[in-house]
Amino acid sequence: xxxxxxxxxxxxxxxxxxxxxxxxxxxxxxxxxxxxxxxxxxxxxxxxxxxxxxxxxxxxxxxxxxxxxxxxxxxx
Amino acid sequence: xxxxxxxxxxxxxxxxxxxxxxxxxxxxxxxxxxxxxxxxxxxxxxxxxxxxxxxxxxxxxxxxxxxxxxxxxxxxxxxxxxxxxxxxxxxxxxxxxxxxxxxxxxxxxxxxxxxxxxxxxxxxxxxxxxxxxxxxxxxxxxxxxxxxxxxxxxxxxxxxxxxxxxxxxxxxxxxxxxxxxxxxxxxxxxxxxxxxxxxxxxxxxxxxxxxxxxxxxxxxxxxxxxxxxxxxxxxxxxxxxxxxxxxxxxxxxxxxxxxxxxxxxxxxxxxxxxxxxxxxxxxxxxxxxxxxxxxxxxxxxxxxxxxxxxxxxxxxxxxxxxxxxxxxxxxxxxxxxxxxxxxxxxxxxxxxxxxxxxxxxxxxxxxxxxxxxxxxxxxxxxxxxxxxxxxxxxxxxxxxxxxxxxxxxxxxxxxxxxxxxxxxxxxxxxxxxxxxxxxxxxxxxxxxxxxxxxxxxxxxxxxxxxxxxxxxxxxxxxxxxxxxxxxxxxxxxxxxxxxxxxxxxxxxxxxxxxxxxxxxxxxxxxxxxxxxxxxxxxxxxxxxxxxxxxxxxxxxxxxxxxxxxxxxxxxxxxxxxxxxxxxxxx
Amino acid sequence: xxxxxxxxxxxxxxxxxxxxxxxxxxxxxxxxxxxxxxxxxxxxxxxxxxxxxxxxxxxxxxxxxxxxxxxxxxxxxxxxxxxxxxxxxxxxxxxxxxxxxxxxxxxxxxxxxxxxxxxxxxxxxxxxxxxxxxxx
Numbered sequence: 001x002x003x004x005x006x007x008x009x010x011x012x013x014x015x016x017x018x019x020x021x022x023x024x025x026x027x028x029x030x031x032x033x034x035x036x037x038x039x040x041x042x043x044x045x046x047x048x049x050x051x052x053x054x055x056x057x058x059x060x061x062x063x064x065x066x067x068x069x070x071x072x073x074x075x076x
Numbered sequence: 077x078x079x080x081x082x083x084x085x086x087x088x089x090x091x092x093x094x095x096x097x098x099x100x101x102x103x104x105x106x107x108x109x110x111x112x113x114x115x116x117x118x119x120x121x122x123x124x125x126x127x128x129x130x131x132x133x134x135x136x137x138x139x140x141x142x143x144x145x146x147x148x149x150x151x152x153x154x155x156x157x158x159x160x161x162x163x164x165x166x167x168x169x170x171x172x173x174x175x176x177x178x179x180x181x182x183x184x185x186x187x188x189x190x191x192x193x194x195x196x197x198x199x200x201x202x203x204x205x206x207x208x209x210x211x212x213x214x215x216x217x218x219x220x221x222x223x224x225x226x227x228x229x230x231x232x233x234x235x236x237x238x239x240x241x242x243x244x245x246x247x248x249x250x251x252x253x254x255x256x257x258x259x260x261x262x263x264x265x266x267x268x269x270x271x272x273x274x275x276x277x278x279x280x281x282x283x284x285x286x287x288x289x290x291x292x293x294x295x296x297x298x299x300x301x302x303x304x305x306x307x308x309x310x311x312x313x314x315x316x317x318x319x320x321x322x323x324x325x326x327x328x329x330x331x332x333x334x335x336x337x338x339x340x341x342x343x344x345x346x347x348x349x350x351x352x353x354x355x356x357x358x359x360x361x362x363x364x365x366x367x368x369x370x371x372x373x374x375x376x377x378x379x380x381x382x383x384x385x386x387x388x389x390x391x392x393x394x395x396x397x398x399x400x401x402x403x404x405x406x407x408x409x410x411x412x413x414x415x416x417x418x419x420x421x422x423x424x425x426x427x428x429x430x431x432x433x434x435x436x437x438x439x440x441x442x443x444x445x446x447x448x449x450x451x452x453x454x455x456x457x458x459x460x461x462x463x464x465x466x467x468x469x470x471x472x473x474x475x476x477x478x479x480x481x482x483x484x485x486x487x488x489x490x491x492x493x494x495x496x497x498x499x500x501x502x503x504x505x506x507x508x509x510x511x512x513x514x515x516x517x518x519x520x521x522x523x524x525x526x527x528x529x530x531x532x533x534x535x536x537x538x539x540x541x542x543x544x545x546x547x548x549x550x551x552x553x554x555x556x557x558x559x560x561x562x563x564x565x566x567x568x569x570x571x572x573x574x575x576x577x578x579x580x581x582x583x584x585x586x587x588x589x590x591x592x593x594x595x596x597x598x599x600x601x602x603x604x605x606x607x608x609x610x611x612x613x614x615x616x617x618x619x620x621x622x623x624x625x626x627x628x629x630x631x632x633x634x635x636x637x638x639x640x641x642x643x644x645x646x647x648x649x650x651x652x653x654x655x656x657x658x659x660x661x662x
Numbered sequence: 663x664x665x666x667x668x669x670x671x672x673x674x675x676x677x678x679x680x681x682x683x684x685x686x687x688x689x690x691x692x693x694x695x696x697x698x699x700x701x702x703x704x705x706x707x708x709x710x711x712x713x714x715x716x717x718x719x720x721x722x723x724x725x726x727x728x729x730x731x732x733x734x735x736x737x738x739x740x741x742x743x744x745x746x747x748x749x750x751x752x753x754x755x756x757x758x759x760x761x762x763x764x765x766x767x768x769x770x771x772x773x774x775x776x777x778x779x780x781x782x783x784x785x786x787x788x789x790x791x792x793x794x795x796x797x798x
Binding site: 221283 | 668677678680691692694697705769781785788
């Protein structure tokens with residue numbers, strides 16, 4: 001398991017108890033799969049920022065990563 | 077008309093002050109909304125005359141399910157755009173749809189130029205041409221208050237749509253404000269109003285509309301209401317609303333910043349949706365018939381005297397598009413100044429997106445010496461909101477030759493002063509707040525009205541796993557969405573609700589109000605409407621091959637990295653081939 | 663225990679008019695907002711605050727007192743019951759209500775009377791309208 005810090009916004013209140021949370025994830029979790037691992041609706045979650053940079057396709061999360069999950073873009 | 081086999085059209089001639097009413101069975105194959113409006117525009121427009129000629133029509137239409145189901149709230153306006161010179165199409169919510177529905181008019185066609193400034197008072201029992209000389213020159217909020225008083229509206233059911241100073245002065249991207257917080261924003265309907273000396277329209281209706289099949293109707297109505305309020309599909313529009321986009325768009329490099337010199341804004345966190353909500357949000361409102369309530373009202377305090385503690389509280393509606401165009405695009409790094417600019421644009425009555433993009437171009441044109449301070453009158457610099465506030469007034473007032481030219485849009489202004497490479501328009505319409513990739517740019521270029529909402533290109537970009545998608549597939553995805561949206565826009569639903577109204581739901585909802593249509597029927601309707609738009613564009617001499625996009629789109633990296641110019645034009649050409657046969661569809 | 667309608671959280675009102683739509687729909691089988699027994703108003707236009715004009719559930723209802731034909735009679739818990747068959751359309755109730763809560767249906771020639779059924783509260787998306795238990 002790895003331990004990471006996840007920061008979200010008000011948009012994620014239905015899924016996560018806190019805006020900033022320490023959580024444990026299985027080794028090998030991909031940034032792109034984070035929403036489904038955390039059971040966040042696919043329509044709600046948007047880009048994932050890992051340690052200040054936007055996650056690349058297939059990027060694997062590491063112990064101690066600081067992650068910011070952004071809301072998905074909404075509009076007409 | 078609901079439960080009838082015809083579309084009821086109110087025709088108004090401003091010049092002779094005469095009206096006549098048509099019951100048009102032949103319009104039923106166009107369903108309603110954009111379909112009916114497009115057909116009426118095609119019939120009434122004069123391709124041989126300029127967009128602001130008195131003969132040109134303004135067409136309003138409500139949809140086939142207007143008001144009777146949740147989030148079916150919009151009215152479409154169609155006209156010849158004075159900004160692009162071709163197809164004009166714009167949507168607004170508020171109370172207008174409900175009042176047209178209850179007045180018993182599915183569509184309104186306005187032609188001619190009034191002999192003096194006039195407002196139209198439309199109800200189910202009368203249409204009155206009221207002298208508005210006294211209101212000419214009045215701001216869009218102020219005139220609303222006067223009309224409410226005059227029409228003796230006892231509640232808030234009256235809908236008042238009106239123009240501000242910019243519309244009177246024929247600014248080519250002047251908007252029409254609807255019930256204070258909603259707008260027919262894009263493409264210059266306000267200038268078409270101004271050209272007819274039409275200051276405003278008040279609408280009210282009290283027709284009785286018995287429900288014909290109560291049980292099936294209520295079943296669908298209740299189900300849709302539950303979906304709209306409980307499913308979570310809509311709650312994000314209510315919670316922070318569209319401003320939630322500011323931070324993520326900046327993070328992925330798609331937030332147009334400093335006249336699109338960048339797709340990332342270093343101060344995005346200071347003008348984020350959460351920042352607006354925590355510092356300013358005082359109220360949320362809804363259009364009639366929408367239980368979501370996405371209209372966010374922010375308040376700020378403004379002083380109107382240097383001394384003596386003189387303050388007023390200003391309330392202004394805010395949304396993502398306005399925060400991008402009058403915020404990041406101009407380098408404004410705090411919520412209060414953004415709200416103040418929005419308020420200024422609102423009072424003048426201009427499209428906020430076009431205004432911001434025009435000011436962004438002007439800032440760089442001044443910086444590069446293409447124009448001088450004697451043109452701009454104020455020192456336009458990114459981040460300087462007070463100078464921008466003055467420039468908004470100058471533009472709306474057509475203060476001098478420079479601001480008159482700027483009021484024709486950035487395509488025109490850059491053709492006069494230079495700086496085409498950073499005049500950020502697509503086919504004459506100023507860009508929207510999404511530098512997401514090929515679909516956003518090509519989508520707006522091929523879109524019938526060159527709006528980001530024609531086919532939601534930014535949404536296609538966002539969903540792409542592989543940005544190097546095949547050109548055919550990309551053109552196909554854009555075309556499919558462009559055609560399908562004619563269904564939403566003939567009902568007329570708020571596009572925020574499009575996930576609630578899948579095809580099957582639409583068929584059941586229409587059936588419950590007496591319209592039996594199959595999936596194939598709906599597909600044919602969308603194609604028929606799109607074909608009508610294509611014919612209108614052709615008559616107005618629009619040719620996709622002539623679209624030239626500013627270089628900056630291909631210099632500033634998008635969400636999918638740097639975009640290839642040639643590839644973008646290839647997508648547009650491919651799309652042109654795909655639609656070649658479509659205009660013949662009937 | 664009887665229940666009556668209380669428009670006691672109107673500062674939250676979005677102005678969506680769902681209450682009016684559903685009242686007219688369920689009680690009068692009509693799409694017209696005119697048929698609703700509850701009316702949402704913003705006297706100064708939409709930038710003003712919304713108020714709900716609706717039966718206040720008087721325990722001694724003046725509308726029933728002036729009704730000459732017993733079409734309106736006091737209801738358990740407050741407000742009135744309406745018997746349309748007995749109504750002669752005199753419109754006295756309309757003037758008697760100091761809350762302006764009664765409108766007149768020009769089509770039916772009868773007043774539109776709220777019977778505290780709770781449909782409006784049920785379909786209010788923002789919790790502005792509530793049903794309150796009161797002693798009979």
